[in-house]
Amino acid sequence: MKFRAKIVDGACLNHFTRISNMIAKLAKTCTLRISPDKLNFILCDKLANGGVSMWCELEQENFFSEFQMEGFSAENNEIYLELTSENLSRALKTAQNARALKIKLTNKHFPCLTVSVELFSMSNSSRIATHDIPIKVIPRKLWKDLQEPVVPDPDVSIYLPVLKTMKSVVEKMKNISSHLVIEANLDGELNLKIETELVCVTTHFKDLGNPPLASESTSQDRNPEHMAEVHIDIRKLLQFLAGQQVNPTKALCNIVTNKMVHFDLLHEDVSLQYFIPALS
């Protein structure tokens, strides 16, 4: 298996770094899937993750000036690696004003993803920093658990309000209850509710707009004011919101009543899908 890629454009580098930071906030350990056209950061819905899953996808040609990979085999031309997200984001953080960034798969004393940063310096001599990030190669037989999650037909699909606002609301709510209800309808209304013995707090967001639903029939049967709701763990929602440092280009949320909430974001050209299951 081989992998070798290079970024020379400053904007691409910064964007890649931001994505890596976001992943680090969303998942402590994640899987990096390398394929000829794409890079994916994957978190699968194991119990250890609390049932949360994540699928982040980017087109490699939007970032890398050079990209070569050789997967497991000709038929399975992919590489699946497990790494600690923070290691990657920290290494990339040092590449803020770099001239070039190279990433490659190496095997020094153990398999590593070597990130090599070429920096500008005051004088002519360029400064080079390398980071060997230890990784685990995921065997072929486990790949089936790491495929793109199927998005079930949502009951309601709605555009999200400004994420920073949502985050500050949820942060305050976290102090009162660990259990939150998200509900939305096809009239552009979204509510965040918490309920305890002593107090109920609801925050209403209006005029959010709804994207066109895939299947016409469900939208016609449904009363637009009817709320679809799901009960989730507030900390998981907060972790998701905290990971969004920059306001996304597009953000929408799909609710499957009492099953799960699915967040679908687009950060410029990188798509992020995040699934939070309902509390049983």
Place this chain on the structure above:
Amino acid sequence: MNENEHDTTLNLKCKLGMKSILPIFRCLNSLERNIEKCKIFTRSDKCKVVIQFFYRHGIKRTHNICFQESQPLQVIFDKNVCTNTLMIQPRLLADAIVFFTSSQEEVTLAVTPLNFCLKSSNEESMDLSNAVYSEMFVGSDDFDFFQIGMDTEITFCFKELKGILTFSEATHAPISIYFDFPGKPLALSIDDMLVEANFILATLADEPSRASSPQSLCLSQKQKRSDLIKKKAGKNATGQTLECISRKAAPRRIYPKETLTNISALENCGHPGMKRANGDISEVSESSVSNTEEVPGSLCLRKFSCMFFGAVSSDQQEHFNHPFDSLARASDSEEDMNNGSFSLS
């Protein structure tokens, strides 16, 4: 105000808690804007250092801090005879430091006549399978002065380096680094108009034989040192860094000759992670305390560092007449800086 009528100049060596001093000088902006004068003096009768701020409109704020007498350790270390000397702006080095994950205890510096490389210490990254191994090359052009006598790789405490760089960024002078082979101390030196600071760090010895070279003389100073050693001997040897901060010694003319010979030097140390002979620490140190002889490097199992700090002031005359008045304004370092070494013999 302590009025000292004696003509003999006296010098006070004492310790003050950092926790007491920091809050007093915390808000730099408000200090600069509102304070007209600051007076620092001692009241030897009450063992207190008094810091007074004189504000506008006759407002005066007084802080009384208790001090403790102390006999600081001295280090014999001549930076001029070091094989390798570098000088660089602290900012550039601090930028390099950013590359290392903060959990690391040690960092290795590898130099050749052409380049300079900071890298994660091998000892550590081998143990932790999750640790990122980093290397940072800095071209020799970035240095104000770059003289390497021989290819060297030395390992020392990372936390100390970070602290020293943070401190040195406050001054605008370049930082000089003097070092030799592994095991021999490394000195970091800053020379500004107002401040000269020298930091001596212990480095990891490669093999036991190295550390027992003639340079690793270890003379001990009686009580304080043995107290210090006894106190720390019980500690778990893994990853514990022994810290020892000392003040610069007073100039010759003030101290009687006898005390000058009782100066202790920095011990070269072995790896803090070495667990063997943990129990031997107290034994060895006691023997080193009683005889002023070389301590075999293989039995040195702790790490500690010393910091010397001498304040330079223009008010030389005033100091001679009222030695007890001002602690911080004192300048006792002029003569000793001339030959660039710290030894007082």
